[in-house]
Amino acid sequence: MKITSQHFSPEVKKPQETEEQTVKVTAESPAAEKAASNAVKTDASRQRMLSWFARVGISPSMMSPDPKKQKHALERRKQILETQKASNLQAVLNIALNVTINEQTSDNLDPDWFFAFSTMAEEIYSPPMQELWGKIFAVEVARPGSFSLRTLQLLKTLTHRDAQVFNKAVNVxxxxxxxxxxxxxxxxxxxxxxxxxxxxxxxxxxxxxxxxxxxxxxxxxxxxxxxxxxxxxxxxxxxxxxxxxxxxxxxxxxxxxxxxxxxxxxxxxxxxxxxxxxxxxxxxxxxxxxxxxxxxxxxxxx
Structure with missing residues (x-):
């Protein structure tokens, strides 16, 4: 039954909000809004964390007590990682195929250099850095000996931000x-x-x-x-x-x-x-x- 003002006897009146109570409610409103905003930000951060770990096949509940389910989860994670590495190499190859190098040579690419290159390039996930690795491969095929393994090893440690800093230095x-x-x-x-x-x-x-x-x-x-x-x-x-x-x-x-x-x-x-x-x-x-x-x-x- 819905309660209305008619259900109150004449002697009983609705309690009136005091000025102090009104001020308190008003003062607490910004705090409540801030708490709600923080909750939204926390949830967004949580979703980003889950998204990044999903890329490497990890979720909060993947490790089941059941040995069979646990084995399946680990195999799935291995497949995700291997698929991502193959995708990285494919991206590098596609970029290299579209790079035009004028100078050509009859020298063959060093097999040791290539397999070291492919092992490092499969772990390059940033598209801008993949572009750099694609260019390196194209130049090395055209002119073997242009890039040392020492250069590749250092390049593998660089992030996209590092590359941006280097680009500023190159421009001066x-x-x-x-x-x-x-x-x-x-x-x-x-x-x-x-x-x-x-x-x-x-x-x-x-x-x-x-x-x-x-x-x-x-x-x-x-x-x-x-x-x-x-x-x-x-x-x-x-x-x-x-x-x-x-x-x-x-x-x-x-x-x-x-x-x-x-x-x-x-x-x-x-x-x-x-x-x-x-x-x-x-x-x-x-x-x-x-x-x-x-x-x-x-x-x-x-």
């Missing part, structure tokens, strides 16, 4: 003519003389963080052994000496205004130099503007 790297080793030019060093004490000080290096390559990025690249751990100075240039660097698709011609000037740069390691060839490059205009401005103090830049 330059190479001299006929030099396969890239370098990140950061400025110059000049022998101090008496006249330099009377001149206005000028910045000798650019701040790479201002052009997108932060100090933590440099540390990461050094830890990954893609660039050397310290800055390096070139040999000193004589007055009028010229050198040309190519940064992505732009040539930078430097002619020394005076003697005793050396370029300062970060040098790529041999592994970093091999991977440099694979990365799709795009010019960093902010970097080009900054490095030309700094080097323009001691070089004629064209």
């Amino acid at each position: 790297a330059s190479r001299r003519n006929n030099d396969a080793v890239p370098r990140i030019l950061v400025g110059y060093h000049k022998r101090k003389g008496l006249l330099s004490l009377l001149r206005r000080p000028v910045p000798e290096q650019i701040n790479l963080a201002n052009v997108g390559l932060s100090y933590p990025d440099l540390l990461s690249l050094q830890e990954m052994k893609l660039i050397y751990t310290s800055e390096i100075e070139s040999a000193e240039y004589d007055e009028g000496q010229q050198v040309t660097w190519r940064c992505v698709n732009e040539n930078i011609s430097l002619t020394s205004k005076t003697s005793g000037v050396a370029l300062v740069y970060y040098k790529f390691t041999s592994v970093g130099s091999e991977l440099y060839k694979l990365v799709t490059k795009s010019p960093n205009e902010a970097y080009l503007t900054s490095i030309k401005s700094v080097l323009g103090e001691v070089f004629n830049v064209s």
